[in-house]
Structures are given as structure tokens and as C-alpha cells.
Amino acid sequence: MSTYTPHTQKEVQEMLKELNLTSLHELYKPIPKECLLQKLDLPSGLSQFEVEKMVKSLAQKNRLYPIILRGAGAYHHYIPPVVREMSKRSEFVTAYTPYQAEMSQGILQSIFEYQTMICELTGLDVSNASHYDGATAAAEAYFMCKDKKRSKLIVSPFIKESTLEVLQTYINNSDIVVAPQNDFGKIDLEKLTKLFDDTTAAIYIEQPAKNGVIEDAKKVGELAKDYGVKFIMGVYPIAMGLIKKPSECLADIAVGEGQSLGLNLAFGGPYLGFMATKTALQRKLPGRIVGETVDAKGSKAYVLTLQAREQHIRREKASSNICSNQAHCALTAAMYLATMGQKGLKDVALACVSNAHYLKDQLLSLGFSLKYKGEFFNEFVTVSDIDSKMLLYELEKNDILGGLPLSSKEILWCVTETVTRKDLDRVVEIIKGGVC
Amino acid sequence: MLTIYQRSKIGAKSFEAPFITVPKYALDDKYLGKEETILPSVSEIDIVRHYTKLSQNAFGVDNGFYPLGSCTMKYNPKLNEITASLDGFTSVHPLQEEKSVQGCLCLMYELSQQLKAITGMNFSLQPAAGAHGELAGLMIMKAYHESRNDFKRTKIIIPNSAHGTNPASAALAGMEIINIPSLDDGSVDIIALKNACGDDTAGFMLTNPNTLGLFEEKIMEINKIVHKCGGLMYYDGANLNAIMGIARPLDMGFDIMHINLHKTFSTPHGGGGPGSGPVGCADFLQQFLPSPIVIKENDNYIFHKPSKSIGKVKNFYGNFLVMVKAYTYILTLGAEGIVGAAQKAVLNANYLKEKLREIYYTKGSCMHEFVLSMQKVKEDTKVTALDIAKAMIDKNIHPPTMYFPAIVQEALMFEPTETESKTTLDNAAKVIIDIVKKAYVSADELHSAPKKAYITRPDETLAARNPKLRIDLAKG
Structure with a gap:
């Protein structure tokens, strides 16, 4: 257990003495008794080693996806x-x-x-x-x-x-x-x-x-x-x-x-x-x-x-x-x-829009259709008879986080610069093999 | 210092875009931007040197003593930074299925429980900062009264010693602010409070210990007055560090509160944010909390929308990585550590105050912070609180909060926090006393402090009168 307080016991005593006090409790004299907490209901503190291990085990309970095709307000871009x-x-x-x-x-x-x-x-x-x-x-x-x-x-x-x-x-x-x-x-x-x-x-x-x-x-x-x-x-x-x-x-x-x-x-x-x-x-x-x-x-x-x-x-x-x-x-x-510069930002935007349109074309060739006719950037909504949940489950089995299911037939896909043609082809293969 | 644009050269770059492996798509021309976007073109080594240079002209808790009152600038443990950088947290998409994010949800649930143990209240972790938590809390207050068809309760009572965010949050929540005076020691003027309370009172906002660092000894009487008139008690958690594990806001009669995780629970402030401002309330109000909160159902953690929720105050669930840091901190300290940290915070404040008795004496003991008035020094020497604060910079000490609370003339508000050693406090006391002594012999020197900083005193009037708010790229 660490409190991150640097005082030695001796220093605490010296400081209390300077204040004419004999214990730390006396510092709280101004607090009415009825407000004082008898015992703080938390476990005892742990060593840094134990805490790190515990929190790591929590982090490990989350599923991570090397390929993410979901956006909807949170976007997976490469961070230099x-x-x-x-x-x-x-x-x-x-x-x-x-x-x-x-x-x-x-x-x-x-x-x-x-x-x-x-x-x-x-x-x-x-x-x-x-x-x-x-x-x-x-x-x-x-x-x-x-x-x-x-x-x-x-x-x-x-x-x-x-x-x-x-x-x-x-x-x-x-x-x-x-x-x-x-x-x-x-x-x-x-x-x-x-x-x-x-x-x-x-x-x-x-x-x-x-x-x-x-x-x-x-x-x-x-x-x-x-x-x-x-x-x-x-x-x-x-x-x-x-x-x-x-x-x-x-x-x-x-x-x-x-x-x-x-x-x-x-x-x-x-x-x-x-x-x-x-x-x-x-x-x-x-x-x-x-x-x-x-x-x-x-x-x-x-x-x-x-x-x-x-x-x-x-x-x-x-x-x-x-x-x-x-x-x-x-x-x-x-x-x-500053790292991207004007050109880098443009290149990333172009990669996003190109990758997204490539995936869209591939999905259309599998019989999906687009819900909206308007020109899109890197997100689009598909409609198909394939159950969204089943399709996304197939992708998840392959460590791919698919688009956001909007209904049993509709999915909002998001494609960024973090995927390649090979990744997208694999997505299409999985969909074709698993659920089509 | 050169600006990043001054380091920019045509053709220089540090980012190599991924090769586009699919056919390039040309968007319809009518959507394409025609105006230029001028961003720096800088090599990687120049970016590194630029930000290294900027960091060398910044001052954090890691650089030295930072007794900035009301801000609880305690040490930010490195372990917190490590846990918050775990890939298992940083790479999780917020819209993954609940079953794939049980680690995040469990952490949020557990943190809420920890905060409940410390305060007695039920929390939503969504607000991004203290003031955001205040706003959410006041919206809960408003929603509560309205749910009882009590639409006349539109007034919020706020002492004039309160943090500026209190009245600003109340105004944003659409409430009418009734300012009441405070007594000289910053405590609540009970008579003024009684006079202000009525059947139009929505509630009363208070921070305890108050902004002069004193515990409101009449807190139980205060909460009875407010509750008797039908109002609710709001606890501004900015000063929670003094009493965490010692006294719970719920037991003091508060109904709603926020916590600043970036103050009390050791998460760093990042030069202005991100913070995290969980909003909490007593059981009878928990159905009004911002949505979503995390609940436990059998062995699963799931998101839940409280039945009368005020709604979302932010996208997604809050500043999650900040929560990871606070959770790590509370696990590390545990029950004894939390109490011990509060005690040492109060010990340090009282010790520093005592050490400064030579220049300013206040009777009685304070909690985690205290306020000195430099009014007499000013009258004697024309040296102001500002001058004294600026002189501290030359001694590598971050100045205290200045001119707050406004009820104290020439105020300097010190909050040493528990993570400073006796040696640091002894040194700071000596520095401050020396500065005040200097005021009496060479005042001019203090008027022009600091001398050793990157700049001398900036012309703030010019900045406001003739605002230059971005780099003029035409001029460079």
C-alpha cells in the first residue's frame, strides 16, 4: 500500500508538535461528531505490483479487434x-x-x-x-x-x-x-x-x-x-x-x-x-x-x-x-x-474514402444494397436480408469488428486508412463463406 | 520560442501515409474543398525538439511545489499512467457489444462503488469535468422538483465565497441565482440563508470545507434550514480531499454532489484537462442520474438508463481513461490510505500556515487549504499579492491561487496537498517569508518579478484589447 505521502513518522511527529497536537485525529476537531465516518468501507490498500496485476486482468477482459470497421462517432485512425x-x-x-x-x-x-x-x-x-x-x-x-x-x-x-x-x-x-x-x-x-x-x-x-x-x-x-x-x-x-x-x-x-x-x-x-x-x-x-x-x-x-x-x-x-x-x-x-501536415491529412482522407468505396463495391457485389443514394465519405449504410447479428458474429470470430448494426437488416460501416485491400477482401470472403 | 509554423519547411514531412491498396476514389467535385488548409510541414526530429522545448517551458507537479489553492495539485502516480495506457483499455471501441467490454464496465461499476463508500452517494461517471458535474447535478435538482409538479422552485442560493463555476453552472441550468453574503471566515451566514430560503428555493450550493479552507461547523443546522423549506443541498466536491474517508457528504445532509477525479483522486490535470466530474446523489434521486450508468446483473455488467434520467450530458460514458487512473489510485491506497492522505493534506496545510504565522496569523485550524491576506503588506509597502506570487516563480514554486475568494482582500490561497514533504514546506515557508520581508526593503524588485522565467510579466490588457488569437501565417 502506498499513499504517495513522503512524510517519515518522525516528521509527522515534529509537525504535530509544531501545531501543539498529539494525533492526526485532532486535526478534525471542527467537524461535528455526527458527520464523522466511523469506518471507511473500502478494502485495504494493495502493493503497486498487486494493483497493476488486478487492473491488467480487467483490461484483458475486454475484447480487442485488430481490424475495426465501426465508427459512428469514434474513429480508428493510426496515431503516429x-x-x-x-x-x-x-x-x-x-x-x-x-x-x-x-x-x-x-x-x-x-x-x-x-x-x-x-x-x-x-x-x-x-x-x-x-x-x-x-x-x-x-x-x-x-x-x-x-x-x-x-x-x-x-x-x-x-x-x-x-x-x-x-x-x-x-x-x-x-x-x-x-x-x-x-x-x-x-x-x-x-x-x-x-x-x-x-x-x-x-x-x-x-x-x-x-x-x-x-x-x-x-x-x-x-x-x-x-x-x-x-x-x-x-x-x-x-x-x-x-x-x-x-x-x-x-x-x-x-x-x-x-x-x-x-x-x-x-x-x-x-x-x-x-x-x-x-x-x-x-x-x-x-x-x-x-x-x-x-x-x-x-x-x-x-x-x-x-x-x-x-x-x-x-x-x-x-x-x-x-x-x-x-x-x-x-x-x-x-x-x-503538425505530424500529418496538409498532405498527410489529405492522404489519410483519400485512403479513408477510397477504402470505404472499395468495401461498398464488394458488398454490393454480394447482393447488399445501399440505404442512401447520396455521396458518402467513409461511412455507409447497407441493407440486406442477412441477419446483421449473425454476420457481425462471423466477423468477430475472425477478430474483425464489423459495422454498427442499426437493425436486423441494416449495418453502418466505417472504413479508415488502417485497413488494406487484403483486409477488406478477407472481410468479404468471411461474409461470403459464412452467411451468404 | 519558435512556433511550429516557424519550424515548417516546404517539402519537409514526418508522416508517411499508408499506401493506398485499392482504386483511388474521386469524390464528386462539388463537395471538394477549394480553400487551402495551412498546416505545418515539419520533420519528425523537429517535431520532437519543438514539443520538448515547449515542455521545458511548462511547469507541472513533477517540476516542483504547486500549492494552487482549490486545485489539489497532488502527485500523479506513475502507476496510474501505466494502467491507463494498457492496450486493453485504449483500443476498445465505445460501441462494442457489452459482453466484449466487461473489463471496462466492471471498472466503471467498481469505481462508482468506491466513490459511494467515500461519499455515501450513487454516481454517474459521465460528466467530463467538475463544472460539467455541477451542471448535471443542478439538472437533477431541477428534474426532481419538476417531477413533483413543483415548478416554482427556480432559485438557487449560493454564498459569495463559492467557486465561480457554481453560479455559472446554475445559470446554464436555467436557474435564478440568489447570492448570499458569507461571514468573515467564509462560512455560511445563517441568517442570510434563512432569509433567502422560501417555497421558490430549488436548493443551496456549498463546498465544505469552504473556500477559506474551514469546515462549516454548522453544517447540520444549514442542511435542516434548506431541507425544511423544501430545497436540496448541493455539495461542490472541489474540496473533498480534506475529508475523504473522514466524513461523507451524505452524512452532512447533502443530496447531490460532484467529484473532481483530477483533484481528489490524483488524476493529472493535463494543462487544463481532461478531468472527470462524476455526479452523485442520494438514493431518492438516483433515477435522475445522467444516462447510462453501469449496473451488475448476475455476473454481468450492463449499461442502464435510470427511469427518470436527465439524459446524456456527453457522448458515450465519460472520460474513461481518467476513471482508470482514479480506480488505480483508490485500489492502491485502500481504506487506510485514503484516510491517511486526507489527514496528511490537512496536516500539511496547517503546518505551512503555522510556519507562515510570522507574516500572517489566523486563529484556529484549517482543513486542506488556507487563505492569507496580503492587505497589510500592500498598505505598508504597495507590494501586492500578485507581486508576492510572481516572486515565488523565481524560486521555482508555483504561486498559490490569487485574489480568490473575493471576500478576502489581496488573497493568496495555499493548498499544499498531502504529497509534499516537510522539507518542501519548510523551504516554501522560508521563501514566502523572505519575499514578504523583501517587500519592506526593496519593493521595486518585487513589482518587476519574476526575473528568471521565460518571460517577464505579460501585458494582459493589451491581449484583451487587441486580441491576437492565432498565428498570423501571412506574417509568419
């Missing part, structure tokens, strides 16, 4: 070794929020560089230092748009269920309107215009949508502009290597789940919510923002800035309650983007 190693440096890991700029230039600069890369990725002017995840970033983006007159949030019918659930938790449900869909598996633009009125604060779509289909985001942006509605665009950052980014689609705010930028799947977290907007809205952004300034000698310096938005200054009038964010995940994402 330099990212995995450098992000572990304990000066980054064990620091607090950089309140003391003089001691934290390294952390502040890493955030400033992250903000720059997020601005580049989204095409917008200003990024915050991160939010909890893509869904909470979307919810708080809505609060940036809402005012006394405009409170309605229109959402695409193809935003992820979990984003919608988080929005429903954060926002009055009477304010959320789900837009109709068209035959292509996208938001129906014609019907959308009928939903816009002078109480509409914002429209939120995800690009690509949850079914993998690429939305006509630019048209959504143009319509929103016509009606004075703010456009919040949730984006899959890897797709930004190829497809139109939020600025090109006239988005006012871009948010997204940054997990695919160098973060592990990790059973759902920690992930990274990124968030960027135009200069006009920068003072409504939630959370930390790093700015560049000069020090007393005129040298370049970074500080936390625009703090008049924040809870520790404004309390109930703050733009958000967020305090801790996902800084270390943001640092990792910045390392990932």
Missing part, C-alpha cells in the same frame, strides 16, 4: 509514434490550467498553435482552447446563437443520436426542431426553408452526416444566411482533408469531435470538442482562449485572454460554466496535425 510519445511528457501531463503565464509559456504556446490549426481546419477566425467533446461543443454553440427573440434550433435529421440526446439534455426540448430528410439521406433543403422564421436562432448539421452521407452544407449555409439564421456545422476533422470546410459553407460556428486527431478510441474518452467561430462572435465563445501579447520587456508572450467571458470573473453572467476542458487532448491533436 511521435504523437504517442511526445504527448506523454510529464510537464504537459502534470500541469494545471496555465494561470501563471510566466511559468506556462510552453502550455500556452501549444494551445495557441492548436487554435491556429483549428482555424485552418475550419477556415474560421477564432478557436477556443477546447470543449469536452463534439456534442457538448454543439450544445454550447447553440447558446452562442440564442437570444431573447431567437431560441429555436433546427437540426438535421441525420445528426448522431448521441449529439441529439446531449442537445435535448442541455436545451429546452420545445426549442429543438428536427428538419425533414430527402431521398438521398440528407436534410431536405426545400422543406428546411419553411422551418426558418424570426424565432430561429440556428441550424445545426453534421458533415458527414451520421449515415456517412455528405450534406449539401454550402446550400444550408446560403439558406441560413438568407433567413438571418446562424449556421453551426459539426465536422469530422479527417474529412476536412478533402471536402469543403465550414468557411466554404458559410458556417458561423464550427464544432466537432476531435478524437480522430490522434486520440485513442479508449472506450469513449477522453476525447476533444473543438470549436471555432468568426471574429464577430468571439466574445461569446465558451472556455479558455489563449492570446498573444508582449511582456514587460516587449518580448512575445502568450496569456489566457478575453477572460471577461469566463466563470471565474463573471460568475452567473459568464458565457459558459466551463472551467477544466480537454487541454491535453488538444495538445495531442495539435501534435497530430
